[in-house]
Amino acid sequence: MARRVGIEVSVAIAEAAKLANVDVIAAYPITPQTHIVEHLARLVADGELDAQYIPVESEHSAMSACLGASAAGARAFTATAGQGLELMHEVLYVASSMQLPLVMTVANRALSAPLSVWGDHSDAMAVRDTGWIQIFTENGQEVVDNVLCAFRIAEDHRVLLPVMIHLDGFHLTHMIEPVLLPEQSEVDQFIPPYRYPLPLDPDKPVTMGAFAPPIIYPEAKKAQQVHITRAKEVVLECWREFGDIFGRYYSPVENYHSEEAKVLLLTMGSFSETARATIDKMREEGKDVGLISLRLWRPFPFEEIRQAVKNAEVLIVLDRALSFGGPAGPVCSEVRSALYNEEEKPKVISFVGGLGGRDISVAGFEEVINRGIEISQTGSEQEFEMFGVRE
């Protein structure tokens, strides 16, 4: 029987990793992820989780150690945030191109400078192209559920790619929320044991990480691209089965009154919960608005996005990261690009807000929507607008 507990989300993540019976944890502490790795250390120290805990000396080594463990056939898990994600940047590419099924939770944190330990999506946006499957979550339950799904998706032999679960730093990691923690036996059934097809084993020697001259490198990349594209099917299948067993269904794009509404707001992460309250309030006042929250970030859910905005006239995208000198917030750029070839598409308006942990309230989102509608009617000189910045 699942236990309903009031639990800090970071701690819940550690409990999820315990339920998944991970073998190796190699992690380096960084705000706001520290409670995840601290709780994991406690679980291992008390014998509640049978795993090797490697207190590595940097995030680069954390990801490298997880790589090694996974290549040897062990289930590896780690967590990081902001600067840590940046420090392990090159290793992320290696994990995905070597097709090693790691799972990592990222407590999304703003990037220096200036130093900020608070939440935004700039760290996630910096790793868009690393080849990891990436899922954004809105609340504690979603994080726990998706960490469990992550192992199953990553280790599926049709996928064999690492998975990143994003959650907002502080706004989620440090919140105490009601979470249903599944029963161990249910999780054991849901996540099969990890078996890498060609692990490092003296009985069957393989060479991993050979270098590729130009004659063969593009072929290696194509193979990787094919895998991540096919992974979407496995993600959907996993979410379906998860829903069947645990009763909670997830989809790449969550629609909230978006089928009929003419004006849509698109958010990712915990802001979606606030935005939903704004939608409720505005709809009560008779405004024709809806919300799309994007959950599956990589592989990008092209069909679902196109379907979600089919009837809309205006799509307002709220990005929590900034691409300096670039064309709109990162998510907005990708959404615009996904819609470019559509015969009928809404006007896509880009806002960047919530940087460095700056909150956007229910009223704030109402302002965003109203300003977005205004821009759609009058046009704007700028590619995007930064919301909530004092002039």
Added chain:
Amino acid sequence: MEKYAVYVPRLVPRRENFAPGHRACIGCGEALAVRLACKALGQNVIIVTATGCIEIISSQLPWTSWRVPWIHTLFENTAAVASGIEAGLKAMIRKGRRPAKDIKVVAMAGDGGTSDIGVQALSGALERGHNFLYLCFDNEAYMNTGIQRSSATPYGASTTTAPAGKESIGQTTWKKNMPAIAAAHDIPYVATACPSYPFDLVEKVARGAMVSGPAYIHIFSVCPTGWRCPPDLTIRIGRLAVETGIFPLYEVEDGKYKLSFDFPQLRPVQDYLRLQGRFRHLSPDIISEIQSRVTEEYEKLRQNVVRTGEPNEQSSF
């Protein structure tokens, strides 16, 4: 000729786990060192290698020169990947997912990948006490990318990023003492080795592999290409490095220093330097500066032996 029954090959396993057909330069001392190390290591190993000469010459997709499990990822994380593999094996054996078999994790990296970019990961792995063997193949520069200086480049050597010129003698700093740094981590076993003394190398690698905990072996790898010396002198130059005291062979076992070879009198460093083009520009003044420093360092090493070793221990072959 039958009375000469000393077959060198009887003393080492026949099997070449580092298979011929690799793309090392002719006369490569590092390739020889890897080959000999593999003879000591046998089949039950997992080798982790850094980006560098050895990795490039042995693993061009879609082929491999390795007959044992082998992984390369990046340049600076060899010790970290090795830590992960070691931990993974430990966890899997304990949880019954793998039969309890002794599989040694062996990290192989060059001097750059060890004492420069890889020093952090190495220090971390040594401090955490993982059960693995770390082999540093020291050819005294970033050879694979074209002979750029590293912290292991010796004083006065000319490299492409610290070349000898009108305003410079080349490398202006003394070679970083990596074995001492490894020993400072209080690990069970540290050693230096050179393929010119092949059985000493094989024995040390075997001993390092048997240690329960971290072991570090620093292996002198003559590079004819980078050092500008004839390819057939690889073994001779390696021997001269030891005989001049420039690269002494010793072990530090649980903090006790022990010389593997000692000489009643060291040869002058000039005998070693004059064979290599990278030292060709050195004036007699610099050479005598090098000589005094080498003599000084060797004396320090002898004192370490006296200070930490068994009393009245004689150095011997």
Added chain:
Amino acid sequence: MRQLVKSESELTWKDLEIGSIVGEPGSASQYQTGAWRSQRPTYDFTKCIKCGICYIFCPEGCIGQNTEGYFEADLFYCKGCGICARECWTQVITMIEEEE
């Protein structure tokens, strides 16, 4: 395990193993490094004492024993570095130009 019957310029993305893993140990042994050399070893086996020191010092690991038990380099791999000739105790080996 896919056998490498295609040349590297014929391999498609489907021919690669997962993560570009190379499954066949020692497959690089098909590469003829002997084509590199500009000199090669010649032998006067009357002086050979079968000590095997050339075998130990060969960076290629290509020296083996012939039918009479004398140590001889496999010319498929021998790069002609000359270490064996230099180190041989009884001077069995002489390096000559490849063209001769």
